[in-house]
Amino acid sequence: MIISGKSIKLGDNINTDFIISGRYKFAITDLSELAKHIMEDIDPDFPRKITKGKSIIVAGNNFGMGSSREQAPLVIKEAGIAAVLSPQFARIFFRNSFNIGLPLIETDTSKIGESDELDIDLDKGLVRNITRGLDLKIKPLPRFMQDLLTEGGIVNYYKKYGELKI
Numbered sequence: 001m002i003i004s005g006k007s008i009k010l011g012d013n014i015n016t017d018f019i020i021s022g023r024y025k026f027a028i029t030d031l032s033e034l035a036k037h038i039m040e041d042i043d044p045d046f047p048r049k050i051t052k053g054k055s056i057i058v059a060g061n062n063f064g065m066g067s068s069r070e071q072a073p074l075v076i077k078e079a080g081i082a083a084v085l086s087p088q089f090a091r092i093f094f095r096n097s098f099n100i101g102l103p104l105i106e107t108d109t110s111k112i113g114e115s116d117e118l119d120i121d122l123d124k125g126l127v128r129n130i131t132r133g134l135d136l137k138i139k140p141l142p143r144f145m146q147d148l149l150t151e152g153g154i155v156n157y158y159k160k161y162g163e164l165k166i
Contacts, residue, residue, distance in 0.1 A: 001121075001122040001123065001146055001149065001150060002119055002120065002121050002122070002123075003056070003082050003083045003103060003119075003120040003122075004054070004082075004117075004118065004119045004120070005051070005053070005054040005055050005056040005082045005083070005117075005118060006051065006054060006055060006056065006115050006116065006117055006118070007055075007056050007057075007058040007085075007112050007113065007114060007115060007116045007118055008046070008049050008050070008055055008056070008057050008058065008081075008114070008115075009058050009059075009112070009113065009114040010039075010042070010057060010058065010059040010060070010063075011059065011060045012059070012060030012061045012062055013060070013061070013062045013065060014042075014059050014060075014062075014063050014064070014065075015064070015065045015066035015067075016064060016065070016066040016067050016068075016069045016071075016072040016093065017041070017066055017067070018039060018041055018042050019038065019039060019064070019072040019075060019076065020034060020037060020038060020069070020071050020072055020075045021037065021040065021041055022067075022069075024037055025069070025071065031074055031075065031078040032078060034071065034074075034075050034078070035047070035075050035078040035079040035080075037075075038050075038075050038076065038079045047079065050079055050080050050081065051080070052079075052080030053080055053082055054080075054082060055080065055081055055082060056081065056082055056083050056084070056085060056118055056120070057076070057081055057083075057084040057085065058084075058085045058086075058109045058112045058116075058118075059084065059085065059086040059109065060086065060087070060109065061086065061087050061088050062086075062088055062089075062090060063084060063086035063088070063089050063090065063093070063104075064089050064090040064092075064093025064094065064097070065090040065093070066090070068092040068093075068096065070096050072093065072096070073093065073096045073097040073100055073102045074100060076097075076102055077100055077101070077102045081102075082103070083102075083103040083104070083105055083120055084097070084102070084103070084104050084105070085105045085106075085107055085109050085112070085118075085120075085127065086104070086105075086106065086107075086109060087106060087107065087108055087109060088106065089104050089106065098145055098148055098149070098153075098154070099148075099153055099154045099155075100152075100153040100154075101148060101149055101151065101152040101153035101156070103120070103122075103149050105120055105122075105127065105138050105139075105141075106138060106139035107127055107136050107137065107138040107139065108136055111129065111132065111134055111136065112127075112129055112132075112136075113131070113132070115131075116129050116130070116131040116132060117129075117130040117131045118130065120138070122138075122141055122146055122149075123146075125137060125138050125140045126138060144164075144165070147165075
């Protein structure tokens with residue numbers, strides 16, 4: 001599986017309240033409407049930086065920390081983000097993301113800049129930074145997790161196969 005897109009750079013410790021502010025948790029239930037507010041507390045222009053299906057969030061350490069709010073990965077996916085790169089993800093956020101089919105890739109992000117063109121090759125285990133001419137190794141994803149991504153999450157996987165094949 002190859003994921004291609006341009007980077008949108010963020011820093012360390014991006015918590016779920018930064019991804020989608022808690023003030024919207026009960027006020028807005030429509031995901032497409034909620035996605036219009038993604039990252040607005042740290043960058044009000046963030047939604048305008050997204051090219052649906054062709055934008056990759058590149059963050060520092062501890063992405064997705066905070067609550068186990070399921071809206072955070074759902075909003076990222078709904079906004080059209082193709083993948084998220086970080087050296088380390090919060091555990092619950094990591095699991096919630098794969099459950100809905102949002103690719104999270106663990107790698108060193110210090111050599112990726114804003115708007116760099118990236119190709120993520122999950123089979124080869126690398127991120128190719130086309131802009132800078134670099135290859136970065138990624139923490140390999142087990143085949144089962146790649147299958148979850150291909151099917152769009154655990155619910156779709158289960159509907160298709162009727163069981164989890166680990």
